[in-house]
Amino acid sequence: MADFSGKVLAxxxxxxxxxxxxxxxxxxxxxxxxxxxxxxxxxxxHGLHVSPDLDTMLYTLxxxxxxxxxxxxxxxxxxxxxxxxxYGAATWFNLGDVDLATHIRxxxxxxxxxxxxxxxxxxxxxxxxxxxxTPMSDDPxxxxxxxxxxxxxxxxxxxxxxxxxxxxxxxxxxxxAARPSDEFSRALDEADLVVFCPSNPLLSTGPILAxxxxxxxxxxxxxxxxxxxxxxxxxxxxxxxxxxxxxTELGHEATCxxxxxxxxxxxxxxxxxxxxxxxxxxxxxLGIRPLAAPTIMNTExxxxxxxxxxxxxxxxxxxxx
Amino acid sequence: MADFSGKVLAxxxxxxxxxxxxxxxxxxxxxxxxxxxxxxxxxxxHGLHVSPDLDTMLYTLxxxxxxxxxxxxxxxxxxxxxxxxxYGAATWFNLGDVDLATHIRxxxxxxxxxxxxxxxxxxxxxxxxxxxxTPMSDDPxxxxxxxxxxxxxxxxxxxxxxxxxxxxxxxxxxxxAARPSDEFSRALDEADLVVFCPSNPLLSTGPILAxxxxxxxxxxxxxxxxxxxxxxxxxxxxxxxxxxxxxTELGHEATCxxxxxxxxxxxxxxxxxxxxxxxxxxxxxLGIRPLAAPTIMNTExxxxxxxxxxxxxxxxxxxxx
Numbered sequence: 001m002a003d004f005s006g007k008v009l010a011x012x013x014x015x016x017x018x019x020x021x022x023x024x025x026x027x028x029x030x031x032x033x034x035x036x037x038x039x040x041x042x043x044x045x046h047g048l049h050v051s052p053d054l055d056t057m058l059y060t061l062x063x064x065x066x067x068x069x070x071x072x073x074x075x076x077x078x079x080x081x082x083x084x085x086x087y088g089a090a091t092w093f094n095l096g097d098v099d100l101a102t103h104i105r106x107x108x109x110x111x112x113x114x115x116x117x118x119x120x121x122x123x124x125x126x127x128x129x130x131x132x133x134t135p136m137s138d139d140p141x142x143x144x145x146x147x148x149x150x151x152x153x154x155x156x157x158x159x160x161x162x163x164x165x166x167x168x169x170x171x172x173x174x175x176x177a178a179r180p181s182d183e184f185s186r187a188l189d190e191a192d193l194v195v196f197c198p199s200n201p202l203l204s205t206g207p208i209l210a211x212x213x214x215x216x217x218x219x220x221x222x223x224x225x226x227x228x229x230x231x232x233x234x235x236x237x238x239x240x241x242x243x244x245x246x247x248t249e250l251g252h253e254a255t256c257x258x259x260x261x262x263x264x265x266x267x268x269x270x271x272x273x274x275x276x277x278x279x280x281x282x283x284x285x286l287g288i289r290p291l292a293a294p295t296i297m298n299t300e301x302x303x304x305x306x307x308x309x310x311x312x313x314x315x316x317x318x319x320x321x
Numbered sequence: 322m323a324d325f326s327g328k329v330l331a332x333x334x335x336x337x338x339x340x341x342x343x344x345x346x347x348x349x350x351x352x353x354x355x356x357x358x359x360x361x362x363x364x365x366x367h368g369l370h371v372s373p374d375l376d377t378m379l380y381t382l383x384x385x386x387x388x389x390x391x392x393x394x395x396x397x398x399x400x401x402x403x404x405x406x407x408y409g410a411a412t413w414f415n416l417g418d419v420d421l422a423t424h425i426r427x428x429x430x431x432x433x434x435x436x437x438x439x440x441x442x443x444x445x446x447x448x449x450x451x452x453x454x455t456p457m458s459d460d461p462x463x464x465x466x467x468x469x470x471x472x473x474x475x476x477x478x479x480x481x482x483x484x485x486x487x488x489x490x491x492x493x494x495x496x497x498a499a500r501p502s503d504e505f506s507r508a509l510d511e512a513d514l515v516v517f518c519p520s521n522p523l524l525s526t527g528p529i530l531a532x533x534x535x536x537x538x539x540x541x542x543x544x545x546x547x548x549x550x551x552x553x554x555x556x557x558x559x560x561x562x563x564x565x566x567x568x569t570e571l572g573h574e575a576t577c578x579x580x581x582x583x584x585x586x587x588x589x590x591x592x593x594x595x596x597x598x599x600x601x602x603x604x605x606x607l608g609i610r611p612l613a614a615p616t617i618m619n620t621e622x623x624x625x626x627x628x629x630x631x632x633x634x635x636x637x638x639x640x641x642x
Binding site for chain 2: 046047048077079080081082083084086087088089097098100101102104105107108111122123126127
């Protein structure tokens, strides 16, 4: 096994992404890892700026996350939301009391002129998260879905309507004018290994890849860099969330081969689950090296093992170089 | 006993004011009572608009207030504040979880363009408060104290520094440009009985009286109106809070006679506590009719009894008229 001494850029969305990022953070020292998180899911609730994917990552890395859901905080209570409901506010988005402190603090600091990156760094420091996590952009990008129930903001679709509408298109409003955050941009320049965490390729890594020039800067053919993706689709189903349903509705193949096609221009290696090993030839034919391995991450050991496998790929690549 | 059928305008600040207002609301139907509440204590905490006196009144009238403190809510928890503290926010102002829902909702509605009056009406309706309570103004007025520890905002002085600094002056920043709220202005025109609740005359009714033309519009000599104040000073001490200390520091006499002097131009009757009955001649000499009665309000019966006494004064006045 070759030790990996380079810099890692991990791109992540929600729960699956946070699991692998946690694994990476257990192995890599802080200066070797930058975690870039989707903000296309961000939404304003009750006048507060909520960043669901940043929060999932924050709570996961801080050891505070709810182990049953993967999002939210362990031992949450919902007294504020109950009272907001009594006041007639729309409370379909489940915000816990402790979680609300994050949104209140973030909103306050943003209101005082801090960037989302600065706020994220501040929250991480306060919760003793030493690895660098950063929003994909400090500019607003909002994921919308065109569906048979109308145009829906991401949380409307995902939480309120439980992904039930049939989607015809996904758009990232604001993406064209948004710039990658400074940390993201630096990591794009410096990374020796890029990791696409097992997140929804349409809704989680999609917004990140929609930022100007990001796809180009991540493109294959950089002799000094390896790009490894982990398929969030196993046996034709998403480990969680609407990835498979949405891929089908939008004309993609809801398999790890479909994932490979979406990452074809930016991915050198696709880690697929061992139960999908028969898809390997189809992935090879797309110019991507498949690697079959256990990819379901239930325990912390699972997360660390998958992270170690990916870092070994990076180390082997460095060694060959 | 003469029944009182006219309109009552009650001016109130914090806990003492809310107690008498509750008593009035137990006797009067909603259309006969308008409660005008001090907003000079309002402050922004964590980016949220907190109106301590409006909240005390709201929770009191809604039957939700903490019976031990008189402010805040019964059965509160403080999980949001603990997390805000972990995030490095200044958490010396004690905001409970359920209470925070009020501030979140208020801030959201204000942010959407509602006036503080409109927000107050909305919150009241949601909590089934049928009597009309209104902020003294929809324009910002902030009480500051000039002290030996510098210029202090009201909550800084009152909560953070526990009223320990020695005050030299009280100012109401914004009062000159502020207009009384519509409900207050209407009540100023229509009231048959004005009640100065037993609130701090410097910090609670002071800001209300500092609004343009309010003192003049409340002035004595209106043959169709009776003005009754209740002294918050009993036996030379405030029932609660810094009223007596502050009156002394600012050169007032910390007695019910001192209160009478502060209300001399606007008050027909001053209800003083029965233990202060020897002060009656001094009050008479100021052109105010003193009425000695039990004024300490511990139980709901106490509150209703004091309210009834005041309404009887009003009824007698109507009858004489």
